[in-house]
Amino acid sequence: MTSDEIAHLISLVAIGDRKAFAVLYRETSPKLLSICLRILRDRTDAEEATQEVYVKIWQRAGVFAAGSGAPSSWLAAIARNQAIDIMRARKPIADELDSAYDLADDDPSPEIQTVIKDEGRRIDTCMEELEADRATAVKKAYVEGQSYQELADQFGVPLNTMRTWLRRSLLKLRECMER
Amino acid sequence: MTSPDQSKGGRSRDEVLAGEYVLGVLSFKDRRVVEERMRRDRQFAAIVSRWETNLSAFNDDYDVVSPGQETFKQIEARLFGEPEAVAVPSRGLWSSIVFWRCLALVSLLITAGALTIATVAVTPPQTPAPLVAELTAANSQVNLLASYERQSGRLRIVPVAIGKPQEKSLELWLVPATGTPRSLGVFPSDQTGELVIPVDMRGNIGEGASLAVSLEPFGGSPTGQATGPIVASGTTHRR
Numbered sequence: 001m002t003s004d005e006i007a008h009l010i011s012l013v014a015i016g017d018r019k020a021f022a023v024l025y026r027e028t029s030p031k032l033l034s035i036c037l038r039i040l041r042d043r044t045d046a047e048e049a050t051q052e053v054y055v056k057i058w059q060r061a062g063v064f065a066a067g068s069g070a071p072s073s074w075l076a077a078i079a080r081n082q083a084i085d086i087m088r089a090r091k092p093i094a095d096e097l098d099s100a101y102d103l104a105d106d107d108p109s110p111e112i113q114t115v116i117k118d119e120g121r122r123i124d125t126c127m128e129e130l131e132a133d134r135a136t137a138v139k140k141a142y143v144e145g146q147s148y149q150e151l152a153d154q155f156g157v158p159l160n161t162m163r164t165w166l167r168r169s170l171l172k173l174r175e176c177m178e179r
Numbered sequence: 180m181t182s183p184d185q186s187k188g189g190r191s192r193d194e195v196l197a198g199e200y201v202l203g204v205l206s207f208k209d210r211r212v213v214e215e216r217m218r219r220d221r222q223f224a225a226i227v228s229r230w231e232t233n234l235s236a237f238n239d240d241y242d243v244v245s246p247g248q249e250t251f252k253q254i255e256a257r258l259f260g261e262p263e264a265v266a267v268p269s270r271g272l273w274s275s276i277v278f279w280r281c282l283a284l285v286s287l288l289i290t291a292g293a294l295t296i297a298t299v300a301v302t303p304p305q306t307p308a309p310l311v312a313e314l315t316a317a318n319s320q321v322n323l324l325a326s327y328e329r330q331s332g333r334l335r336i337v338p339v340a341i342g343k344p345q346e347k348s349l350e351l352w353l354v355p356a357t358g359t360p361r362s363l364g365v366f367p368s369d370q371t372g373e374l375v376i377p378v379d380m381r382g383n384i385g386e387g388a389s390l391a392v393s394l395e396p397f398g399g400s401p402t403g404q405a406t407g408p409i410v411a412s413g414t415t416h417r418r
Binding site for chain 1: 191194195196198199201202203204205206207208209210212213228231232233234235236237238240241242243244245246247250251253254255257258259348364365367374375377378379397398399400401403
């Protein structure tokens, strides 16, 4: 099913079309369940999370229909956010935004354009510019929903080092894609 | 994190924060802080959405896994109710908060003598469709949709947005003591008057929580913040 066809289904769901909702579920649930399963690592939890995901898709379809963007990214983001929220609620990690939220400033930050513009490059090209272990950490964080601590343990580096790795990697990726 | 920082350092920080949110490395509470920021800072929301698009190439790493047979039935049951439970009056949010000001609105409408029967459904022979009337009044932001099932003698009244179908929607908001209202969902056009509150919001609705309904473009506020006029509001309490 093409991106346009899925976008059309979502717009029908936005006006309460239950048949379109069933088709959308049939076409997209294997991917979204897989996302939940990868992050939650438990089949029952993942199925329950998937239920939540489709309840949200039903409720928020109008928001997608009114906006823009790829439908597959929108659907995947709902599934990832759901699974990550369940994970973080279950295994709490330290809150940081109340304390001073600063980047290590011993490395000059690349210039970030204020204007949101189209990317010149794909993420894959830019990932290749990162050091291999950092690129792996970025991808593991995203795909498996791992926390800084879990990543630090896996890579055998201190927590703060892992934080610095990922934050600098994000800035490098942004700089690369805007180049 | 307070007001958006326009300095270069602030821009970098926003890029990193948005990226961390999309990667998923933030704590549960910090994720809520970021989402609150997204609701009131459109530029920041655009930065988050750009990361979502950028990193979505990683979604190729996820396989496909077929869900169990029961999963979709459970989703439908949660959204639309069990088939046999359809005729049972709702014991949900609507009945538990004194139906807000709608009842007051009804009496207002009656005294104004402004009731008009808007539409009457044709009854097919096999399954009698309910009789439907849209109750309207001048200068009102909402209409009341009355549907009457002759077989059971049951009449249901739910508020609906004024205007043509698919033009406006009613959206429910949780109004915090400080900060901007948070959406609890858009009333679907299937006219049950029921909403399933997202799981992550359920903990926020307790006794004393303020709820409001606003009139929004069809499908709900495009910005994530209430844009239309508030048509009714009230505070929850135990009966």
